[in-house]
Structure formats: structure tokens, C-alpha cells
Amino acid sequence: MRVKVLYLGLVRNKVGKREEEMEIKEDSSLSDLLDNLMETYGENLRGIFQSDEHRLDPTFITTVNGTFRDPFRGGEVKLKDGDIIALMTLISGG
DSSP states (O other): OEEEEEEOTHHHHHHTSSEEEEEOOTTOBHHHHHHHHHHHHHHHHHHHHEEETTEEOTTEEEEETTEEEOGGGGGGOBOOTTOEEEEEEOOOOO
16 A cells, blocks of 8 residues: 655655655554654664654654654554655754
8 A cells, every 4th residue: 555654844854855655565554654764764764763772752743644643652553545644853942
């Protein structure tokens, strides 16, 4: 099945593109997609997604079809053909 991935903010800078369509296996979860992206884009992206060896960075946000989906529970989020997934980090400052 095919999904569209949108890269926003710092994630876009690290990936070097605004969006892409990806072919993923049927019954893939959001966690499966994130693992695939970390394998594809390497350590730069892994550093954004993870704050340490096995935890997602708490500033990392995902949406599926415009609805916030908790990346910490990504294994519970089953993707469907045609889904649009946006990946971004929170922006903070003073």
C-alpha cells in the first residue's frame, strides 16, 4: 500500500525534502513506518525521533490524516492505503 509522508520543520531539514510517497506492507503501523524511515535516512533522523537508545523524543509529533497520533503508541496506529502522515517537532523559544 502507498502512503504520503510530509516532513515539516527540523524533520524536513534533516531529510532534505518536503514530502514523499512510500510503499509499505499491508497492516503496517505508524511505528513500522518510523522504523523504516530511520533505516532509510540514518542517524540524522534517528536523532530527531529518539532522545535516547529506545525512547521517542517527547518533542516529536505525528499526525495521520490531520489528526494527532501519539508516536509513543505508534504500534497501535494501523495505517491504510492513501493515508497522509505528517512528521514534525515542537518549536520552543523565548
